[in-house]
Amino acid sequence: MRIILDGMGGDNAPASVVEGAVLASKEIEHTITIVGKEELILDELKKYKYDEQKIEVINATEVISNDDAPVRAVRSKKDSSIVKGINMVKSGEGDIFISAGSTGALLAGGLFILGRIQGIDRPALASIYPIVGSEASLLVDAGANADCKPNNLLEFGMMGSIYMEKVIGRKNPRVGLVNVGAEAAKGSTLTKAAYDMLEQSHLNFVGNVEGRDVPKGACDVIVTDGFTGNIILKLTEGLAWNILQVIKRKFTEGVKAKLGAALLIDKLSGLKKEFDYSEYGGAPILGVKGPIVKMHGSSNANAVKNTILKGIPYVEEGVVDTIQNSVLEIEEITLNDHE
Numbered sequence: 001m002r003i004i005l006d007g008m009g010g011d012n013a014p015a016s017v018v019e020g021a022v023l024a025s026k027e028i029e030h031t032i033t034i035v036g037k038e039e040l041i042l043d044e045l046k047k048y049k050y051d052e053q054k055i056e057v058i059n060a061t062e063v064i065s066n067d068d069a070p071v072r073a074v075r076s077k078k079d080s081s082i083v084k085g086i087n088m089v090k091s092g093e094g095d096i097f098i099s100a101g102s103t104g105a106l107l108a109g110g111l112f113i114l115g116r117i118q119g120i121d122r123p124a125l126a127s128i129y130p131i132v133g134s135e136a137s138l139l140v141d142a143g144a145n146a147d148c149k150p151n152n153l154l155e156f157g158m159m160g161s162i163y164m165e166k167v168i169g170r171k172n173p174r175v176g177l178v179n180v181g182a183e184a185a186k187g188s189t190l191t192k193a194a195y196d197m198l199e200q201s202h203l204n205f206v207g208n209v210e211g212r213d214v215p216k217g218a219c220d221v222i223v224t225d226g227f228t229g230n231i232i233l234k235l236t237e238g239l240a241w242n243i244l245q246v247i248k249r250k251f252t253e254g255v256k257a258k259l260g261a262a263l264l265i266d267k268l269s270g271l272k273k274e275f276d277y278s279e280y281g282g283a284p285i286l287g288v289k290g291p292i293v294k295m296h297g298s299s300n301a302n303a304v305k306n307t308i309l310k311g312i313p314y315v316e317e318g319v320v321d322t323i324q325n326s327v328l329e330i331e332e333i334t335l336n337d338h339e
Contacts, residue, residue, distance in 0.1 A: 020304020
């Protein structure tokens with residue numbers, strides 16, 4: 001397998017990208033190809049001992065930044081690390097593309113270069129959602145589609161369920177629809193129609209899930225539109241950060257508090273680790289004809305390493321082909337709904 005890594009994407013590139021690639025290369029037998037400004041990447045690689053048969057560099061002279069208009073940048077910056085990397089997946093020179101770069105550019109590149117899986121109306125961003133004290137859930141859509149139709153939410157549920165089972169290893173994952181109430185009749189026109197479609201599907205649909213139950217692990221696949229999903233994700237990140245800061249402050253106020261913190265250091269470290277995005281890898285863009293994974297913009301070396309490791313089953317388990325083969329059911333449910 002050949003893993004294509006964007007050497008220029010993210011706040012800490014290329015340093016954290018290169019370090020993460022080196023760490024991952026020591027745990028896998030696959031080849032990692034870092035695409036980006038060759039001179040900068042090679043300067044970083046000089047800092048480490050690594051197997052030169054496992055890591056190679058391909059030069060890309062341009063960089064797409066978060067300030068660039070995504071569609072225009074993908075069309076004009078042909079020699080950027082993102083465009084070059086996705087093209088390598090399309091041509092068969094690579095099996096998966098991983099980047100901490102612009103989400104918009106990755107979505108545009110996935111659509112324009114790889115194309116949508118036939119039968120999928122809207123590709124979606126699937127983000128791991130940490131659950132304290134339990135296994136993480138998967139949030140789909142995490143921000144790719146602000147406006148959705150009912151069949152889009154059905155697609156998100158199906159694609160998320162396949163990814164959760166094939167990559168994360170969760171058998172028969174529970175699929176829940178984010179709503180303002182648990183009852184089937186609750187919600188907007190969108191969620192009511194989506195509820196009916198999800199209920200008709202083969203998915204392990206557990207019904208509506210209220211916002212307060214999402215962090216409790218009420219379902220394995222959290223289905224919602226990208227507008228709501230992005231708010232849920234960022235609100236949770238902000239709340240978790242604030243809670244950890246309050247705990248830290250409380251445990252450093254006075255001698256007794258510091259003694260208590262010393263006794264609980266392992267527990268506190270474990271709590272912090274559960275909220276740490278770098279432990280979970282990146283967010284796949286589901287629905288395009290090739291594996292693309294988006295890492296957090298501020299990804300450190302550990303996040304890069306874990307994303308590479310989690311990306312391997314995405315390819316080996318044939319997630320893209322499985323989604324393609326499952327599209328027929330979506331089409332049948334959509335037709336039945338319009339009859």
